[in-house]
Amino acid sequence: MTTRIQRRNRRKILDAALEVFSAQGFRGATLDQIAGVAGLSKPNLLYYFDSKEAMHRALLDELLDIWLAPLRAMNPQGDPRGEIMGYMRRKLQLSRDYPRESRLFANEVLQGAPRLSDEIAGDLKDLVDDRAALIRRWIADGQLAAVDPYHLIFSIWALTQHYADFDAQIRLIRGDKDPMDGAEGFLDSLFDRLLHP
Template sequence: MPDAAPKKPSRIQKRNRHLILDAALDVFSAHGYRGATLDQIAEAAGLSKPNILYYFGGKEDIHVTLLNQLMETWLDPLIEMNGEGDPMTELLGYVQRKLDMSRELPRESRLFAGEILQGAPRMNPHLVADLKPLFDEKCAVIQGWMDAGKLASIDPRHLLFSIWSTTQHYADFEAQIVVLLSGEAPYDTASDMLDRMFRNLLRPEPA
């Protein structure tokens, strides 16, 4: 007799998993992995701790689930960089997509930063298997643009690091930015400044 098909989760089960993951994202992004507890996640989700453990094996299981979901989203802006497009347009578009991600997904950005600051104990396999090949591929594309004289000649690796640091800063250091800008919304002015900064950096010198 063939094995029965796995039972699909009910609407309530899907809702509860979503509640748990959303609450855990709040807790992990605020307290980091080490500072977060299942009790905090349960309280934020409005569920009991035994209910949390019905859906997940523990704090690490929840954290890994969030990281796995995040990695799929995290790579998308770099994947979208088109090697057949105009180099300046493609790179400045990438800067804007990364800035938009900080605006729209600040908790996810802080979750990622917290994991990296701990040495990436749970995300390292993704960095090796997913990010590194994509990073190498796009660096080769950028280097090709530079070799063709379409962009100023700089190290593509450090260019990408600079894009990451300047865009993700607005999510990871949001509390400081709010104080320093006296509550002013930063993203419109940040977009203009980053566009000008990277455009000037990347503009090739006249022949």
């Protein structure tokens, strides 16, 4: 049984690893960097996780549950435009609440998804295929404009996660403003017009 201190240290290590991986990518991150951010010795770090890979894997496993939840939440019996718009808003909120996790995922995919390829080609693909079939049904029923369901989902990913993954770029261009100021209203309008039958 793990103690409260062990749980706290494990969480502290994962938070430090998330900080380093999201900034440096997997290849650029070192155990020494993670130990420094965690405020623990490298041997103490290795007591909880036997490798950098183990920390990265633990973070990716946590992330996938969070990342897939908004797409899973789409209700097949709901209003089609409302369900897709709700999905877009939930993804935008994830970018606001979990920017480091978004960058961790983006870094993994940019490297060719070496540690996530099975999950992407498996659970994620199955979920996207299922939602694409649902969107096709809504289109066939005349409830949505004829759009490619996969490109619609990819566009939602791109347009929402951009705010987390390219936060520095947005802040440099917009100045001190909140990078997401006005984003939800703009995306609502964009997708509402796109999806209107």
